Amino acid sequence: MTDAAGAAPFDRLIAACADDWRAYVEHPFVRAMGDGTLPEEAFRHYLKQDYLFLVHFARAWGLAVYKSRDILELRQGLEILKAIVDVEMGLHVSWCAEWGISETELAQLQESRATMAYTRYVLDAGASGDLTDLHVALAPCVIGYGEIAAWLLRQPFLKREGNPYMRWIGMYAGDDFMSAAAAEREWLNARLAGVTPERFAQLARIFRDATRLEADFWRMGLTLAD
Ligand SMILES: Cc1ncc(C[n+]2csc(CCO)c2C)c(N)n1
Numbered sequence: 001m002t003d004a005a006g007a008a009p010f011d012r013l014i015a016a017c018a019d020d021w022r023a024y025v026e027h028p029f030v031r032a033m034g035d036g037t038l039p040e041e042a043f044r045h046y047l048k049q050d051y052l053f054l055v056h057f058a059r060a061w062g063l064a065v066y067k068s069r070d071i072l073e074l075r076q077g078l079e080i081l082k083a084i085v086d087v088e089m090g091l092h093v094s095w096c097a098e099w100g101i102s103e104t105e106l107a108q109l110q111e112s113r114a115t116m117a118y119t120r121y122v123l124d125a126g127a128s129g130d131l132t133d134l135h136v137a138l139a140p141c142v143i144g145y146g147e148i149a150a151w152l153l154r155q156p157f158l159k160r161e162g163n164p165y166m167r168w169i170g171m172y173a174g175d176d177f178m179s180a181a182a183a184e185r186e187w188l189n190a191r192l193a194g195v196t197p198e199r200f201a202q203l204a205r206i207f208r209d210a211t212r213l214e215a216d217f218w219r220m221g222l223t224l225a226d
Helices: 009-015 018-025 028-034 040-066 071-098 103-107 113-128 131-142 144-153 166-173 175-192 197-223
Strands: none
Touching (some): 009 018, 009 175, 028 197, 040 071, 040 103, 040 131, 071 103, 131 144, 131 175, 166 175
């Protein structure tokens, strides 16, 4: 789906904050996973905070259920919420275990300020807006990670052999995440088609804010910030 200018509405959201989007997708944390130089301590810090992120991310899909206006929206939100709670959280816990992080440790984590800022921003965008505001706030997460994995796979500096982060990259480049990202893109393109310039500007602000907060999340991992 394209607009008069020939670009799909979601691509216009990215174009409206191209520098911030690039800073997120091509972040030094991402590059260091790609060439295998990311310190394991940084990745562990990221994994721990990402567990807390996922808890709030699940709440955001619960909010999407609440904000639904018809049974289709309700079902969409519920399915994603169930997938996160029943599948992804479990995967994340076993991923953490492989990196030496126990469930007890996860249960006692202190939330970093970057995690708090990002997750509460998304929840507030959804609480004070409608379902479209919420989806736009979630888009850098849902769509961004697939873009990041795909970008890494194209880079000449990517270290494929003996890179401890290769599985992480492969997971997000895999069919499950890629098709979830594609479905989200489609949903957003349909929702954004034909919105007024004022409404588009509002949504572009939310998208930019969330993108910047994703980049801060990477930085938090790199600097071990609490
Ligand atoms: C900070 C942070 N941002 C994005 C993701 C990626 N992510 C989390 S859940 C999900 C799928 C949604 O259905 C995706 C792509 C992450 N793990 N951590």
